[in-house]
Amino acid sequence: MDHFIYRDGILHAEDVPLADIASQVGTPFYCYSTATLTRHYQLFEAALDGLDHLICFAMKANSNLAVLRTLAQLGAGMDVVSGGEYRRARAAGVPGERIVFAGVGKTRAEMQLALEGGIRQFNVESEPELAALSEVATALGAEAPVAIRVNPDIDAGTHDKIATGRKEDKFGIPIARARHVYAAAARLPGIRVCGIDVHIGSQLTELAPFEAAYSRIADLTRELRADGHMIERLDLGGGLGIPYTASNEVPPLPAEYGALIKRTVGDLGCTVEIEPGRLIAGNAGLLVSSVIYRKIGAGRDFLILDSAMNDLGRPALYGAWHDIIPLTEPAPGADMEPVDVVGPVCESGDTFARQRPLPPLDAGDMVAFRSAGAYGAVMASEYNSRPLVPEVMVRGDQFAVIRPRPTFDEMLGRDTLPPWL
Numbered sequence: 001m002d003h004f005i006y007r008d009g010i011l012h013a014e015d016v017p018l019a020d021i022a023s024q025v026g027t028p029f030y031c032y033s034t035a036t037l038t039r040h041y042q043l044f045e046a047a048l049d050g051l052d053h054l055i056c057f058a059m060k061a062n063s064n065l066a067v068l069r070t071l072a073q074l075g076a077g078m079d080v081v082s083g084g085e086y087r088r089a090r091a092a093g094v095p096g097e098r099i100v101f102a103g104v105g106k107t108r109a110e111m112q113l114a115l116e117g118g119i120r121q122f123n124v125e126s127e128p129e130l131a132a133l134s135e136v137a138t139a140l141g142a143e144a145p146v147a148i149r150v151n152p153d154i155d156a157g158t159h160d161k162i163a164t165g166r167k168e169d170k171f172g173i174p175i176a177r178a179r180h181v182y183a184a185a186a187r188l189p190g191i192r193v194c195g196i197d198v199h200i201g202s203q204l205t206e207l208a209p210f211e212a213a214y215s216r217i218a219d220l221t222r223e224l225r226a227d228g229h230m231i232e233r234l235d236l237g238g239g240l241g242i243p244y245t246a247s248n249e250v251p252p253l254p255a256e257y258g259a260l261i262k263r264t265v266g267d268l269g270c271t272v273e274i275e276p277g278r279l280i281a282g283n284a285g286l287l288v289s290s291v292i293y294r295k296i297g298a299g300r301d302f303l304i305l306d307s308a309m310n311d312l313g314r315p316a317l318y319g320a321w322h323d324i325i326p327l328t329e330p331a332p333g334a335d336m337e338p339v340d341v342v343g344p345v346c347e348s349g350d351t352f353a354r355q356r357p358l359p360p361l362d363a364g365d366m367v368a369f370r371s372a373g374a375y376g377a378v379m380a381s382e383y384n385s386r387p388l389v390p391e392v393m394v395r396g397d398q399f400a401v402i403r404p405r406p407t408f409d410e411m412l413g414r415d416t417l418p419p420w421l
């Protein structure tokens, strides 16, 4: 459920007509709903009620400071994957003890940043990383809290590019090597083992892969405890999928996911951490765009928008589907005609949808891409020298620009000429 609905035929974000935002900000722009972000966060809180837990928002899904602060004020922690994300989390007001640091390629500078600024735990993904972290922590006279990310060799059944828990994926330590690596970690100075971490992929639409992974983690917890390790925390990752279209199979609800967590690891006495990104932010955001032209092609019409693959990359990257709805509700029984929805970028890959049935739309009409709040703005670029798409946040009847569209002077000002030109 989200808070983007038609009222009297006009698409609103909460109590704000999106056309009002468009007239002030211009298109394209991303729009996020505070009520939807809050609701999704609270669904996870309710799902884990009764367990000692922390919900760490996977901020690679959406790292705007306003989004982070909205969630931080609800009590969320953050899952960061770079020094840049760590700095953003801190700037949004998230204390270090609520930040977990993931990623296969943490640099020593990033480790130092987090150790000096405060960190809940490093989710370590390899033995060389463990050795580097030990050196950095020892040099600082610090102790790094560590969970080791294990790769349980489970196929999450999702898109190949976002499956992370198979043995051929680059993530984590093979579960068969886990006892060996924990033993090595226990001998290293500056390292304090505190838990186990697992994340098997994104946009999962079934519970079975989670169930298989978490059962293996429960077994591993018992084995590692028998070996003498302190396993106080289980970081179970993110990945619960969202409905991108009403006709899709409906992914499991956070409540069912929470029940599964309680069933598989609930009796171990561990603090449970989860790292949802997409489910919190995805359906809390729209990308609003205008039609520039309707072009009649050979056997098909093209709807050419003012947004493109540089603004919303998921269709070009993953062949992803986003529902596209007009800002003015079509009359009941309006003729739906298939059109190709494309952007202005000079690549055929800049296609949002092929032969998508849409009501009659023409130049100047506005549309919204649904489910664009996660992996949308964060992946945007200035390809084709198109200004970075701005972001807007709504709360009730208020809205605010939370990242303005850059001016062309700002864009050009970032380049510098070498002395010989």
Ligand SMILES: *Cc1c(COP(=O)(O)O)cnc(C)c1O
Pocket: 058, 060, 061, 079, 102, 103, 199, 201, 202, 203, 237, 238, 239, 240, 275, 276, 277, 278, 279, 374
């Ligand atoms: C991407 C990622 C997540 C979030 O995945 P979602 O599908 O957005 O919930 C969580 N943890 C890690 C380690 C990730 O890389």
